[in-house]
Amino acid sequence: MAPFDDFEVVVPASTANMGPGFDSLGMALNLFLRLRFSHQDRMEIVLRGDQWRGVPTDGRNLVIHVMREAFRRMGREMPPFRLEMESGIPLMRGLGSSAAAVVGGLLAANHLLGGPWSEEEILLQATRREGHPDNAAASLFGGVVICSWDGERVYHVQGPPPPLHVVTAIPSFSLSTEQARRVLPRNLPHSRAVLASSRANLLTAALLTGRWELLEVAMEDWFHQPYRFPLVPGMEEVLADSRRHGALGVALSGAGPTLIALTREPGRVGRFMKEVFARHGISVRILSLLPFAEGASVRLTIGMGRSKFMGNTEGVET
Ligand SMILES: Nc1ncnc2c1ncn2[C@@H]1O[C@H](COP(=O)(O)OP(=O)(O)OP(=O)(O)O)[C@@H](O)[C@H]1O
């Protein structure tokens, strides 16, 4: 393969589920994974920052693995390159780090391959890899994305990001998605599923029509959150009481352990969440984020200044 011009892939973080939108609803957030590619004769992966403990810098790295598979599907060999990776998305915290890596790897491979795949095809490939489309769709398209995945196809509708703050309480401990899915029941009583899906419908409608006063009820969930209470000490209390402390709606972010609150009063809700976790002996980082309207992007970096995603665009620590 001929040398390529340096390029950068920027992928936003995401929060999935937002309560009852289990495995089907995601929203992009203003924290970013950045992948910078430059041509060189040998493969080199450089991880910038201090959050990468345990992440390999060889072919087992998720981004590289996804890229190699993409090249293999096209019957092409992946060229060597230098990849510099930097991220504000904490790993295994429920903010879609793996989906961002998968989306980033697929966009990079698609770019190097000359763009054989549409965004729909990239979403399908990311969904197969992740097992569910919620985080990947939000990272790929931005805003709020509602999906349905039947094991073969992914259908999706994208909506605008709500004009609200998203306060995240990010516990110091990690929780893998795999572990958080193991606690889910195989079956739900029919009446419970009916109630849960009615809340999910209400949530979608509220998000797409701006009925923020409905979020309190619409973000209630019976699909997954109650089963995950034991994994996140303090979660039940935060979900029960945050609304009295300024939250419009609260939920476990993805598979957790991070909790999110949609609010107009980020400072107040953040303080409350921190207090509750402290009572349970858990230290949390409170980050006030914003929904992010744009999806992942690829841009050539030669001769360009700083990317629009760089600088002071990320969440505010409170
Ligand atoms: N940029 C990255 N490069 C390589 N591997 C990554 C990267 N980001 C995430 N991963 C891999 O994905 C794992 C985390 O995936 P997991 O699904 O458990 O958590 P998450 O995606 O952060 O949370 P959730 O899916 O609940 O939002 C990490 O431990 C790491 O192995």
Ligand SMILES: N[C@@H](CCO)C(=O)O
């Ligand atoms: N919908 C997924 C998101 C985590 O990747 C879950 O809750 O398990």
